[in-house]
Amino acid sequence: MPIITARRVTTSWVADQIQLRDALAGFDEREPGDAIGFAYTPTSAPWLRRVDHTWSTRDGEPVPSSTFEMRAFTSGAELRWWQTMPTGQGRCAIVSETAREPVAPTPPADFGSHTRSLLLWGTAATVGDGWTKLIDGRIDGELWVPVDVVREGSSVYLEFVEYWAQDEHGNVGVVEQRLTQLTAKERQ
Structure with a gap:
């Protein structure tokens, strides 16, 4: 919603x-x-x-x-x-967030939007041409993701925005989510 x-x-x-x-x-x-x-x-x-x-x-x-x-x-x-x-x-x-012609109703309660991220499986092993191969030594396989990574060993995150609202009972919860980008960060 x-x-x-x-x-x-x-x-x-x-x-x-x-x-x-x-x-x-x-x-x-x-x-x-x-x-x-x-x-x-x-x-x-x-x-x-x-x-x-x-x-x-x-x-x-x-x-x-x-x-x-x-x-x-x-x-x-x-x-x-x-x-x-x-x-x-x-x-x-x-x-x-910039719809030309909204097709769904919008409830009035608003607790704003909140940026979040999820860590993708593996670390960067191969980088090039705008793609990065993620691998993990514990799991057989690889995952190619469309993101430029600066260094091998970096982690990749899926960024998204959550939208919160209050229901008729006063409870606040996530009512919508929107994926926004992949980002790479060096491991600490």
Whole structure:
């Protein structure tokens, strides 16, 4: 549920029975420029980058056809798409603080927005071309993320904004979240 904050968060576009490619095209139109995101498939969760209206993984592969959920974002907006039908159609929404035409109501209680971050798995092992490979000695595998890291051994964080509101009983809680960027920090 979107809320009014010092910086208003709104759901600016909602669509039902939409293919992922069409949702991404709508996001491209509303949020031009570079963007990043990740897709959930039955076997993986690859990160992707949008450059010149083209989404691809580090290896240049397109968005996987088996994607059942995707979150794509810029610093100002986030697209959420999830499959709801076996035909590949789904539902999408764009969450932003600068919506042109809000499509969802906003409750009056406001406790502001709060920036948070989540530590991604692993540490930087390989850096180059705007991508960083994260590895962890305890777990077999690697995770390529679309972020420039200054040094190998650095950690990568997923930054997001939480929006808090008060309900009718006086309880304050998170009512919305919006992904904003990946950042790298040297380990202490």
